[in-house]
Amino acid sequence: MLQDPIKSQLRTHFASLAHPVELAASLDDGAKSRELHELLHDLASLSDKISVADYAEDARRPSFVVRRPGGVEGIRFAGIPMGHEFTSLILAVLQVGGHAPKFSAELAEQIRALDGEYEFETYISLSCQNCPDVVQALNAMTVLNPNIRHTMIDGALFQDEVAARNIMSVPQVFLNGQPFGSGRMDAEGILVKLDTGATARAAKKLGEKAPFDVLVLGAGPAGASGAVYAARKGLRTGIVAERFGGQVLDTMAIENFISVPETEGPKFAAALEAHVRHYEVDITTGQQATSLKPAVSRGGFHEITMASGATLRTKSLILAPGARWRHMNVPGEDFYRNKGVAYCPHCDGPLFKGKRVAVIGGGNSGVEAAIDLAGIVSHVTLLEFADTLRADEVLQTKLRSLPNVRIITGALTQEVLGDGQRVTGLTYRERANEREHRVELEGIFVQIGLVPNTEWLRDTLALTERGEIEVDAHGATSVPGVFAAGDATTTPYKQIIIATGDGAKAALSAFDYLIRLPVVNADKAAA
Structure with missing residues (x-):
C-alpha cells in the first residue's frame, strides 16, 4: 500500500523508537478493512518495535488503536488515516513510541495537570486541511495525560454516525458525548476551554511583556514577512495572532508563489512559522486584538488590548489582520452555518x-x-x-x-x-x-470573496467603505507609526506573494520611522 520512497523515509523515523508500539485493529470482511490491514502490516514491516494485534472491543470497523503492547488505552483511529491524516498516524506511532510531543515545557505541564476524564471524538474528512491540527493536538495530549482519550473518525466512512449527530462540517469535536468545538484548534485553544484559569494566566503573562520596537498583529504571509524583516534589523519584535498562517491554512493548493512550483497551504504556513522562529521574535498565538490606542505623541507607545484583557505596548505597529470568508447575509445563512x-x-x-x-x-x-x-x-x-x-x-x-x-x-x-x-x-x-x-x-x-478583519479598528484609523485599511506607497496608515500589510489593506490584488512583499515593505517603513524618532527617556515615552 505504501510506496517504496515513503517506506524508506519511515524506516529512518521508526529507527529512533524508544518503546515497542502495538497497532491493535478491529476489522470486518469489508474492502476498507482489508485496506487498513495492509496499511498496518506495511508499517509493522518497517520496524521490529511495531507489531499488529487484534482488538475486538471497538464497535467501529475498520478502526485501530496505537498503544504500548499490553495496554488498554491509546490513540484511536476509526477509518484509514491517509491523505492529510497520514502525518497524524505517523506522529501517533512516534509519540507512543517515546518521542515527546513538540509542546513547550509549560504547555506540557499544564496538560499533565488536567484532572477529570476526557473522552474526545473528532470527526474529520481526509481532504480537510484543518482537521490534522485538531487530531494531532488531541493525540499528543492523550500521550501526556492518561485521563485524556481521543478517537479520530472519518466522517465519509461512518456516515450513519455523521447523520445521527447531524455533522455537516469538519473538524467537529465531541467531549464525553457532547459537542465541544468545531474548526481548527490547537492544544492551547483546547486547553483554554478545559482549564478555566488558562485565559487569565495567559493574559497576565502577556501583559507583563516589555514594550516592543515593532509589534506585528497577524501571522499570515504579510505578518510573517514583516516579523522576519523587522527582526533582521535588530529590532525587538513581537508577533501576535489567533493562529499562525491565517487564511493560508484554508488554501488547498498554492501554485503561483514564485520559486515554489507547488505546495499546500498548511505546509506553506509551517514554513512561514519556521522562518519566523529562526529569528528572535516573541511569538504569541491564540490571542485576538480588540482595540488600538495610538500613541499620544510621536515616539510614544501604541497600546493594543486583547480579548483576554492583556495590553501590549509598542513603538511601531504593523497591522496584518488578514481577511475571512464573505457571507451572503441572507435569512437562514447564520442559522444553518455548519448545518449545510x-x-x-x-x-x-x-x-x-x-x-x-x-x-x-x-x-x-x-x-x-x-x-x-x-x-x-x-x-x-x-x-x-x-x-x-x-x-x-x-x-x-x-x-x-x-x-x-x-x-x-x-x-x-x-x-x-x-x-x-x-x-x-x-x-x-x-x-x-x-x-x-x-x-x-x-x-x-x-x-x-473575503472581508477584512478590521471592525475593531473602525474608530481608530482611516478605513475604506469596504473596511480596508488605507495605506500609502510605504504601507503607512493614517496614524503615525502604524503600518499595515496584506489582504486587509487597500493594496490591490489579494495574493500571497503580494502580501509577503507588503509585510516586508511595512517592516522597512517601520524601521525608517523608528530611526528618525527623537531620543527620549523611557518615562517621557510612556507618558
Missing part, C-alpha cells in the same frame, strides 16, 4: 457525498469548488450574481464539460431554507425579470 451552509469545499465536501449542493460565486474560487464537488456529490448548482462567470476561461471550460453541473448567472440568492436541523434548499431571484425560484438541495458552499 459551508465555506470550505475541500474540508466539508466529503460529507455531502451523493447529495445535491449549490456553490455561490462564479469567480475562480467558486468555479474550482464546483469542479471539485462535482466529483463527490450527485449534482452542483452554481449561482453567480453577474451575467457572466468571472473565473479563468480554462476553469469555465472544465466546469461546462461536467454533466452534473448547472450554471445560473444573473441570480441573487434570497434565502437559505431548512427544516430546523439542516439545509433543504435555497431561493434566488433572476435579476433580469425579478422571478423567484427554489432549488432543492442539502448543502450550500459560499465562495464570494
